[in-house]
Amino acid sequence: MKIVLARHGRPAWDFRTPIPGHALAEWLRGEAEAPLDSARRPGVELERLSRAAQCLITSPLRRSRDSAQVLAPAATPLIDPCFREAELPCAIRSGLRLRPDMWASLARSAWFCGWSVGVESFGAARERASKAASVLTRHAEACGGVYERAAA
Numbered sequence: 001m002k003i004v005l006a007r008h009g010r011p012a013w014d015f016r017t018p019i020p021g022h023a024l025a026e027w028l029r030g031e032a033e034a035p036l037d038s039a040r041r042p043g044v045e046l047e048r049l050s051r052a053a054q055c056l057i058t059s060p061l062r063r064s065r066d067s068a069q070v071l072a073p074a075a076t077p078l079i080d081p082c083f084r085e086a087e088l089p090c091a092i093r094s095g096l097r098l099r100p101d102m103w104a105s106l107a108r109s110a111w112f113c114g115w116s117v118g119v120e121s122f123g124a125a126r127e128r129a130s131k132a133a134s135v136l137t138r139h140a141e142a143c144g145g146v147y148e149r150a151a152a
Contacts, residue, residue: 001137001140001141001144002140002144003136003137003140004049004050004053006042006046006050006067008058008059008061008063008064008066008067009036009037009040009042009063009066009067009070010036010037010040010063011031011034011035011036011037011062011063012034012035012036012037012038013030013031013034014100015099015100015101016099017099017100018097018098018099019097019098019099019100019103020094020095020096020097021092021093021094021095021096021098021103022092022093022094022095024088024090024092024100024103024104024107025090027100027103028087028088028090028104031100032061032062032063033062034062034063035062035063035066036063036066036067036070042067042070042071046071047071050068050071050072050075051071051072051074051075053072053075054143054144055078055139055140055142055143056068056072056075056076056077056078057077057078057079057080057083057135057136057139058077058078058079058080058083059079059080059081059083059084059085060079060080060081060084061084061085064083065077065079078139080132080135082128082131082132082135083132083135086111086119086120086122086125087119087120088104088107088108088111088119089107089110089111089115089116089117089118089119090107090118090119091117091118092107
């Protein structure tokens, strides 16, 4: 049995312009819908592995689906929400302007510490990850191997 995990490609989205904390939710929605950054290509080995895979699984996130399409255009991936990345809590009221990745790091750190206003908790995300591992194992046993475009 062989399972290959790979992170999706980077979206073509502005990660540099500072935003106020209260705009993080809107920024994240835009990032989720942004197409892949066409200037960045996956490695040759990753392309080879994905094209040879008997089973391709992605999250419903656009960049995850688009990454699968770039890597294995002829494949029809299984799209399963259990593979989506954990959402960030965005109930931030601050007007302080920081780069979005800084706000995301602060929100993720707070989430790890138990702040999950409006999103699944860390514990629930761990349970979902366990389910995702079982799904991958079942598909790998059935197909002989799985390639999963993670949305982490």
